[in-house]
Amino acid sequence: MQSIGKTKRKEEWKSVFPYIMVGLFLLGVFVIYPLLRNVYMSFTEFNILTNETEAYVGFENYIRAVHDPKVQMALVNTVTFGLVTVPFQMLFGLILAAVINSKIKGKLFFRVLFYIPVISSWIVVSLIFRYLFQSSDAGAINYLLLKVHLIAEPIAWLSSRWTANAIIWILSIWKGIGWVMIIYLAALQGINKSLYEAAEIDGANNVQKFWNITVPKVRPITTFIFVNLLIGSFNVFLQVLMITNGAPLGRTEVLLTYMYKVAFSEFDFGYSSAIAVMMGIAIFSITYMQSKFLKGGE
Numbered sequence: 001m002q003s004i005g006k007t008k009r010k011e012e013w014k015s016v017f018p019y020i021m022v023g024l025f026l027l028g029v030f031v032i033y034p035l036l037r038n039v040y041m042s043f044t045e046f047n048i049l050t051n052e053t054e055a056y057v058g059f060e061n062y063i064r065a066v067h068d069p070k071v072q073m074a075l076v077n078t079v080t081f082g083l084v085t086v087p088f089q090m091l092f093g094l095i096l097a098a099v100i101n102s103k104i105k106g107k108l109f110f111r112v113l114f115y116i117p118v119i120s121s122w123i124v125v126s127l128i129f130r131y132l133f134q135s136s137d138a139g140a141i142n143y144l145l146l147k148v149h150l151i152a153e154p155i156a157w158l159s160s161r162w163t164a165n166a167i168i169w170i171l172s173i174w175k176g177i178g179w180v181m182i183i184y185l186a187a188l189q190g191i192n193k194s195l196y197e198a199a200e201i202d203g204a205n206n207v208q209k210f211w212n213i214t215v216p217k218v219r220p221i222t223t224f225i226f227v228n229l230l231i232g233s234f235n236v237f238l239q240v241l242m243i244t245n246g247a248p249l250g251r252t253e254v255l256l257t258y259m260y261k262v263a264f265s266e267f268d269f270g271y272s273s274a275i276a277v278m279m280g281i282a283i284f285s286i287t288y289m290q291s292k293f294l295k296g297g298e
Contacts, residue, residue: 042273049267061274070250071275074258077165081254082233085172089229090222092173093180098214100181101188111185115178122175126242129171133157161251164244168252171239176232180225187221188214227290234283255279 042062045055065071100110117125132140135156142154158164191214199209215222237256240246246253246261255275263272 038273039277041270042277044270046269046273048269057270061271062278064271065274065278070253070258071255073250074253074255077252078234078236078254078256080165081169081172081236082230084169085176086226086229086233088173089176089180090225092177093225094184094215094218094222096177096181097184097188098210101185111182114181117175118178118182120175122238123242125171125175126239129167129239130158130243133167135159158244159248161248164248164252168236168239168243171243172236176229180229183221183225184218187218191217223290227287230286230290231283234279 041053043056043058044053045057046052047054096110096114100107104110134140134142135154135158137143137146137154139154139157141157142151145151146154155163157167195213195217196209199213204212235256236254237260240252240254240257241260244252246257250258256279259272259275259279262268262275
């Protein structure tokens with residue numbers, strides 16, 4: 001029997017081995033090699049036009065990044081983006097999931113309605129928001145506010161650091177709620193309905209059932225969503241590029257847009273690679289700490 005089991009395992013390995021090798025090859029070519037190449041470039045002055053290293057500078061690029069005020073500004077904007085968008089996406093997503101999971105009509109319609117922003121193109125929705133918040137009276141928001149006499153003159157939404165950032169936050173929250181809603185909805189459908197029935201018999205209202213049953217039961221999923229959203233917040237890029245492009249005067253720049261400009265506008269790939277490595281270390285550290293301190297059960 002033991003020899004038969006070994007033979008069967010060998011046959012199974014022979015059948016899956018080609019697929020494993022293809023996966024490892026693709027992983028090496030498109031993930032591991034670029035990662036190692038980026039780390040190497042971060043210690044050099046790299047000329048992308050000749051694809052050659054001009055000089056080995058050691059940790060100079062990293063020291064420069066630590067003292068660069070533009071990096072500090074971009075870091076503050078990136079962290080603020082995460083602190084604002086992650087909690088609101090989670091809160092609104094959970095509330096919508098709880099409402100849709102309740103006894104209401106048209107559940108499928110509301111699922112589709114709130115999930116459409118998730119599958120919409122970042123470029124398209126960013127351009128729409130840029131049009132909505134144009135600084136002149138041609139912008140839809142300014143036009144409506146002028147029509148109802150809430151403002152006397154058009155507001156320059158994109159000319160101020162915090163109003164421009166707020167527009168980016170609103171867009172990101174609106175676009176991300178649907179994903180959070182779907183994940184929470186799947187979790188809510190796995191909760192035993194008898195818990196709600198027992199709470200209702202005890203006289204609990206909807207708010208009490210939400211806080212005392214729903215929220216504790218979805219805690220593991222909450223951790224999962226939080227980790228993914230927080231990591232995603234460090235990858236904010238397209239909406240900033242399309243709406244403000246870092247304006248005014250780089251005050252809405254985030255880490256990825258600044259890194260992109262350093263690489264493809266200034267062609268300083270060594271410095272850009274150093275910023276990328278530092279971002280990677282930061283994201284890995286955050287993820288590791290979350291895995292240690294935010295465990296929510298099985």
